[in-house]
Amino acid sequence: MSAVNIERHGRISLIVVDNPPVNALSQTVRAGLEKYIEEAEADVECDAIIISCAGRTFIAGADIKEFGKPPLEPFLPDVVSRIEACEKPVIAAIHGTALGGGFEIALACHYRIAHATAAVGLPEVHLGLLPGASGTQRLPRLVGAGQAMAMMLSGKPVKAREALELGAIDRVADSDDLLAEATRFAEDCIKQGPRRICDMKVAETEPGVFETARKEIAGKSRGLISPELIIQCVEKATSGGFEEGLAFERERFLECMASPQSDGLRHAFFAERQVGKVPGIGKAVSSRSLESAVVIGAGTMGSGIAYACLSAGMSVTLVDNDDAGLARGVKSIENLFSGGVQRGKISEADKEDGLNRFSSSLGYGNVADADIIIEAVFENMAIKKEIFGAIDKIAKPGAILATNTSTLSIDEIAAATGRPGDVIGLHFFSPAHIMRLLEIVRGEKTADDVIVSSLELARKLGKVGVVVGNCFGFVGNRMLYCYARESQFLLLEGAAPEFIDQVLFDWGMAMGPNAVGDLAGLDVGYKARKERSDLPDDPRFYRVADMLVEMGRYGQKTGKGMYLYEAGSRKPLPDPEVAKLIRDEAKRLGVARRDISAEEIIERCVYALINEGARILDEGIARKSADIDVIWMNGYGFPRHRGGPMHFADTIGTDRVYATICEFRDRFGPLYWEPSKLLKELGTSGGKFADL
Numbered sequence: 001m002s003a004v005n006i007e008r009h010g011r012i013s014l015i016v017v018d019n020p021p022v023n024a025l026s027q028t029v030r031a032g033l034e035k036y037i038e039e040a041e042a043d044v045e046c047d048a049i050i051i052s053c054a055g056r057t058f059i060a061g062a063d064i065k066e067f068g069k070p071p072l073e074p075f076l077p078d079v080v081s082r083i084e085a086c087e088k089p090v091i092a093a094i095h096g097t098a099l100g101g102g103f104e105i106a107l108a109c110h111y112r113i114a115h116a117t118a119a120v121g122l123p124e125v126h127l128g129l130l131p132g133a134s135g136t137q138r139l140p141r142l143v144g145a146g147q148a149m150a151m152m153l154s155g156k157p158v159k160a161r162e163a164l165e166l167g168a169i170d171r172v173a174d175s176d177d178l179l180a181e182a183t184r185f186a187e188d189c190i191k192q193g194p195r196r197i198c199d200m201k202v203a204e205t206e207p208g209v210f211e212t213a214r215k216e217i218a219g220k221s222r223g224l225i226s227p228e229l230i231i232q233c234v235e236k237a238t239s240g241g242f243e244e245g246l247a248f249e250r251e252r253f254l255e256c257m258a259s260p261q262s263d264g265l266r267h268a269f270f271a272e273r274q275v276g277k278v279p280g281i282g283k284a285v286s287s288r289s290l291e292s293a294v295v296i297g298a299g300t301m302g303s304g305i306a307y308a309c310l311s312a313g314m315s316v317t318l319v320d321n322d323d324a325g326l327a328r329g330v331k332s333i334e335n336l337f338s339g340g341v342q343r344g345k346i347s348e349a350d351k352e353d354g355l356n357r358f359s360s361s362l363g364y365g366n367v368a369d370a371d372i373i374i375e376a377v378f379e380n381m382a383i384k385k386e387i388f389g390a391i392d393k394i395a396k397p398g399a400i401l402a403t404n405t406s407t408l409s410i411d412e413i414a415a416a417t418g419r420p421g422d423v424i425g426l427h428f429f430s431p432a433h434i435m436r437l438l439e440i441v442r443g444e445k446t447a448d449d450v451i452v453s454s455l456e457l458a459r460k461l462g463k464v465g466v467v468v469g470n471c472f473g474f475v476g477n478r479m480l481y482c483y484a485r486e487s488q489f490l491l492l493e494g495a496a497p498e499f500i501d502q503v504l505f506d507w508g509m510a511m512g513p514n515a516v517g518d519l520a521g522l523d524v525g526y527k528a529r530k531e532r533s534d535l536p537d538d539p540r541f542y543r544v545a546d547m548l549v550e551m552g553r554y555g556q557k558t559g560k561g562m563y564l565y566e567a568g569s570r571k572p573l574p575d576p577e578v579a580k581l582i583r584d585e586a587k588r589l590g591v592a593r594r595d596i597s598a599e600e601i602i603e604r605c606v607y608a609l610i611n612e613g614a615r616i617l618d619e620g621i622a623r624k625s626a627d628i629d630v631i632w633m634n635g636y637g638f639p640r641h642r643g644g645p646m647h648f649a650d651t652i653g654t655d656r657v658y659a660t661i662c663e664f665r666d667r668f669g670p671l672y673w674e675p676s677k678l679l680k681e682l683g684t685s686g687g688k689f690a691d692l
């Protein structure tokens with residue numbers, strides 16, 4: 001079979017796109033569509049044409065793999081115009097999702113019918129793009145400027161029935177035989193003849209619709225270019241002719257396509273899809289059962305993990321040896337369900353169903369039956385070993401024994417059991433039911449199917465699982481140490497906490513490091529540092545954070561940390577007392593204070609990440625640079641449009657990063673700034689992390 005085929009049923013020509021996995025509009029598909037539209041138009045025995053797709057979905061968009069390469073003819077906008085120009089009625093028969101260029105093909109058709117379970121949308125904004133094959137001009141003509149902008153700026157697909165109400169499609173097919181319904185619909189379309197969106201006008205727009213859209217994106221899209229350009233394209237659709245609008249859209253689309261932002265977001269798209277493929281583990285390895293879980297430890301983390309598992313349909317028992325602690329954990333899970341109902345995220349029935357699958361226990365009772373046991377007690381090796389020794393005696397054969405440690409050795413924990421192959425690290429991020437990242441830490445002896453099961457668990461929980469090796473802090477926290485180390489040094493050297501945070505926030509980080517420290521609790525990192533015996537002998541190392549903790553300033557939970565918090569508020573307020581404390585300490589330590597530029601803050605913090613990431617790759621703790629990127633984008637608020645730290649290094653050039661790190665080494669000494677071997681190799685040869 002070729003990527004596009006045609007067959008005739010009576011007087012209807014059926015064009016079928018068959019380009020697995022998602023029928024993306026690669027060059028062969030574009031050429032096939034153009035060729036068969038022309039063939040069907042010329043066919044005297046054909047009265048109407050249906051465009052449909054084989055496999056699991058209608059066309060999911062332009063072929064993103066072709067982006068960034070020299071474009072190949074025929075171009076999508078031309079194919080779209082050719083379909084619309086057809087003199088016989090063309091009908092799109094949509095199942096699955098018609099997305100991006102796929103929906104633009106459907107909009108070029110004269111009529112659209114969609115299966116009841118289908119959805120349509122223009123998600124280009126998630127790739128730093130705008131719909132570039134007439135979507136910004138056609139959709140407003142069908143559904144109005146406000147609705148069209150809402151769809152394009154959110155990127156969210158709308159379900160068939162809603163699309164029908166909006167006017168984006170003409171009919172919903174309720175039976176499973178979409179093609180039979182499309183064929184019947186075609187009879188009506190033949191009577192009506194072609195109906196072209198390019199001949200329509202955009203309905204009168206409500207006053208203020210563009211201002212409202214701009215206000216809405218201002219907070220959310222922080223420096224992204226495509227949302228503003230989408231609005232400009234729709235403004236054009238309301239004020240000018242169709243052809244003029246197309247030309248305007250084309251220019252803006254190419255501008256987005258050439259931007260590093262789109263490059264970063266496209267990298268994020270593929271990186272998140274490749275993390276599930278672990279080198280050396282083939283498709284033949286399948287997941288173990290994951291129906292029931294026991295979570296040990298009813299603190300914030302354990303409760304969050306339990307709630308996430310319940311939300312994914314698993315049966316869960318929460319275990320703790322402290323009566324009051326267990327009661328608190330149970331209450332917080334109930335509250336999470338109730339909060340979900342209040343916010344309209346889940347129904348009352350979902351809540352009941354979830355709570356019916358939930359139980360709690362002061363002992364290890366249900367451990368014997370659980371498919372997976374996740375330990376989430378505090379970071380103490382002796383306690384973890386005791387727990388793993390105990391559950392080893394009770395858990396059924398084949399159960400997965402997971403630890404939620406964020407720093408400790410998986411191998412040492414696994415050695416406390418007689419089944420190290422079943423032991424794995426599942427590093428959830430707080431709040432565990434919200435954060436998308438799951439760092440999956442394989443021990444030396446972890447079995448392949450336990451790794452595959454952990455990836456499956458991540459998928460089930462709606463998270464992105466990344467498999468990493470075992471070392472202190474694994475990938476994410478090990479790198480965080482370097483990033484936060486620099487931000488701590490910068491405080492002593494003269495940068496105010498709020499300035500550092502503002503600079504990194506403006507650069508795209510979800511939050512600045514000082515605000516994050518206060519949110520997470522400065523005492524958490526303090527305790528972790530106290531457990532380590534390998535920290536540098538440097539009185540400046542995390543000095544400010546240590547002093548604050550020793551003064552009882554833990555962050556938001558104590559109303560004071562790096563910042564001040566008014567009662568009931570999470571808004572960080574600069575604290576003159578902290579400013580003085582830092583100044584005095586810098587003086588005591590003999591650290592010269594100076595004006596520090598935004599550029600230096602970014603380079604010191606982000607290049608520290610890159611250097612450590614390169615070391616992690618060199619040691620094989622992460623298999624691919626994209627894995628590191630996914631971890632930082634999903635667990636640490638690294639801006640998606642910069643594609644993660646390693647992609648960012650590739651974007652600005654490893655040579656530049658290497659040269660700056662050498663400068664830092666000369667200025668600040670080699671203790672923290674010795675360039676890693678891998679970075680040196682890439683930086684001096686013009687190489688890229690992505691090509692490794």
Ligand code: 3H9
Nearest residue numbers: 021024060061062063064065076099100101131132133273
């Ligand atoms: C666009 O259309 C621009 C136009 O306006 C203008 C142009 C001029 N291309 O996500 P999955 C691959 S921009 C190439 O795991 P699911 C994906 O990498 C585009 N490949 O499946 C993966 O490959 P592999 C606008 C693509 O069932 C496999 O398909 N469209 C594309 O969870 C399965 O993907 C979008 O942004 C693509 N467009 O979800 C839609 N899409 O197996 C992007 C997917 O090798 N796609 N692949 O890892 C999606 O949102 C989801 O993939 C979809 C399926 C919902 C379709």
